[in-house]
Amino acid sequence: MNNIIVLPLIVPIITATLLVFLNNNIKLQRIVSLITMIFVACISVVLLQLIQTEGILRLDFSGWMPPFGILFVADSFSVLLVLTASIVTAVCLIYAFSTIGERHEKMYFYPFVLFLIAGVNGSFLTGDIFNLFVCFEVMLLASYVLIALGGGKMQLRESIKYVLINVVASWMFLVALAYLYGTLKTLNMAHIAQRVAEAGQDPLLTVVSLTFLVVFGLKAGLLLFFWLPGSYSVPPTAVQALFAALLTKVGMYALFRTFMLMFPLQPEITHTIIGVMAGATIIAGCMGAFAGRDVRTIATYNVIISVGFILVALAVGTEDAMAGAVYYLVHDMLGKALLFLLIGTMILVTGEVVVKNMNGLIRIYPLFGWIFFIMMCALVGIPPLSGFIGKVLIGQGAIETESYVLLALAFGSSIIVMYSLLRIFLASFFGETSINEEDKMPIPRGAMASFIILAIFIIGLGVGAEGLAVYVNDAAYTLSNPSVYIDAILNTNK
Amino acid sequence: MESLMIVLVGILVTVATYLILSRSVIRVIVGTAILSHAVHLLLLTVGGLKKGSVPLLGQAAAPFTDALPQALILTAIVISFAVTAFLLVLAYRMYLMNGTDDLEELGGSSDE
Numbered sequence: 001m002n003n004i005i006v007l008p009l010i011v012p013i014i015t016a017t018l019l020v021f022l023n024n025n026i027k028l029q030r031i032v033s034l035i036t037m038i039f040v041a042c043i044s045v046v047l048l049q050l051i052q053t054e055g056i057l058r059l060d061f062s063g064w065m066p067p068f069g070i071l072f073v074a075d076s077f078s079v080l081l082v083l084t085a086s087i088v089t090a091v092c093l094i095y096a097f098s099t100i101g102e103r104h105e106k107m108y109f110y111p112f113v114l115f116l117i118a119g120v121n122g123s124f125l126t127g128d129i130f131n132l133f134v135c136f137e138v139m140l141l142a143s144y145v146l147i148a149l150g151g152g153k154m155q156l157r158e159s160i161k162y163v164l165i166n167v168v169a170s171w172m173f174l175v176a177l178a179y180l181y182g183t184l185k186t187l188n189m190a191h192i193a194q195r196v197a198e199a200g201q202d203p204l205l206t207v208v209s210l211t212f213l214v215v216f217g218l219k220a221g222l223l224l225f226f227w228l229p230g231s232y233s234v235p236p237t238a239v240q241a242l243f244a245a246l247l248t249k250v251g252m253y254a255l256f257r258t259f260m261l262m263f264p265l266q267p268e269i270t271h272t273i274i275g276v277m278a279g280a281t282i283i284a285g286c287m288g289a290f291a292g293r294d295v296r297t298i299a300t301y302n303v304i305i306s307v308g309f310i311l312v313a314l315a316v317g318t319e320d321a322m323a324g325a326v327y328y329l330v331h332d333m334l335g336k337a338l339l340f341l342l343i344g345t346m347i348l349v350t351g352e353v354v355v356k357n358m359n360g361l362i363r364i365y366p367l368f369g370w371i372f373f374i375m376m377c378a379l380v381g382i383p384p385l386s387g388f389i390g391k392v393l394i395g396q397g398a399i400e401t402e403s404y405v406l407l408a409l410a411f412g413s414s415i416i417v418m419y420s421l422l423r424i425f426l427a428s429f430f431g432e433t434s435i436n437e438e439d440k441m442p443i444p445r446g447a448m449a450s451f452i453i454l455a456i457f458i459i460g461l462g463v464g465a466e467g468l469a470v471y472v473n474d475a476a477y478t479l480s481n482p483s484v485y486i487d488a489i490l491n492t493n494k
Numbered sequence: 495m496e497s498l499m500i501v502l503v504g505i506l507v508t509v510a511t512y513l514i515l516s517r518s519v520i521r522v523i524v525g526t527a528i529l530s531h532a533v534h535l536l537l538l539t540v541g542g543l544k545k546g547s548v549p550l551l552g553q554a555a556a557p558f559t560d561a562l563p564q565a566l567i568l569t570a571i572v573i574s575f576a577v578t579a580f581l582l583v584l585a586y587r588m589y590l591m592n593g594t595d596d597l598e599e600l601g602g603s604s605d606e
Contacts, residue, residue, distance in 0.1 A: 130569070134573070137573045137577075141577065141580065144577075144580060144584070145580075148584055151591065152591075153591045156584065156587055156588040157592055157600050159584060160519065160581075160584055160585060160588050160600070163577075163580070163581055163584060164526065164581070167526045167581070168514070168529070170573075170577075171526070171529050171530060171533055174530075174536075174537070178533065178536045178537045178540050179540065181537070181540060181562070181563070181566070182540030182541070185560075
């Protein structure tokens, strides 16, 4: 029995429901939510080991054999993302303990974080495309609440835009599903892939796949990112970090599954369009990061640049690029969470958002400053930190397929990332300090602990990339050979 | 019958698009609700409006009606119901805080 696959979805939901009733006991809420996330992380490590020995795992709910029932599928790609998402959530929770404030904690903050992670894990693990829609909605509803929680003037204003855009995007998702069901009469991802391979990907199916591209592009912030900078800068820091680390990644995961597994047969159309969109996303993100004056804007445009960067790998589509994309997705979840936590803390201690108005922070908070430096190097891709290996592999893939324009854009963007973050580092951390030693605001210990944990993971991922290679290569192999996935699901004799 | 349904879906989408493009938040929300009805009808139609028998084991005569679109629609209705309810509350709170329901005025500027 593979019942263990469903635990990353079901455990957060059960504990979140319980926590709703323990609303007044804040201490208990903190402990239970943290333990839940650590438990889910441990489960995913076990799953990852299990996949190496037994191949792709699947769980058919109530015994309906595929392709008829809904099922969960665990392969290395999805479980690596589940593991990283759980770690990042646990760290963001640790940060939230000391910063989010009692008002949020009493307004069901922890249950909604757990619902969010349940939706995220469900999206990673499901093997049925309608179930993917449902998990998306679970995640989005929790994110709607988290973004509006607190009820500030700007917050409500931005959250209504965020919700409306996502409602329309979800509608597009349903339209795409309707067309898909109308043409292929199946919703099981492996079965879709099989039928597309058998029947050939005719123009009608390509149009359906492009509808999915628009939907997931909106969710991932691929070119259609106009909603992202506004809505990512209003909620509290811990929520911002969660959103930056998780939400766009789920959209990207769905894009990889759609175009590597289900509709891989017309790359000259679909993958070219993705390549153009990725390139445009990188350019637009770089312009935003250049022009930004306040730290939040710079950070949100850095999210957009990385979306473009990872989807360059999808446009390239070789096995090397896939391995790079998996490495980079894991790295980017950790790196972006740390970036947003650090930026949020800078705003908290100085009370300023504009880069120029902060200065000399490293003199008062030395460790904080050096962690910012490590994070910056990692995001830029300096070895031996975590961003390096992903960038090298994606670049290698781009050279193999001779996509030199994308290669230039992708690596050019690293310099812009470097510039935008170095500007913050030079202006805000160096120079004369305007804060006295006496009236400095101490950084809460919990927050400091969360930075250190993330920094350790970033260094660990860079130095220990070799140790992770087994899992990443397995994930890349499954992604670039869809038949492995299809056989594991539809070959029921096993 | 199918073509008639598709025309109806088209009309609903037209109405919803008109409402979504207006400036008042409430009209936009009503627009999204109508949009979701349109897609439910679409799901029903592309699934095929067959007149087969009930898809139950033990019921003899084939062909069976495809039950899956109905299950999909049911799920989608529940989700859109929850989202619309949340959206209405959010819009009301936003109206109380910002003092306007005109999306044009809610644009916001970069120097806040």
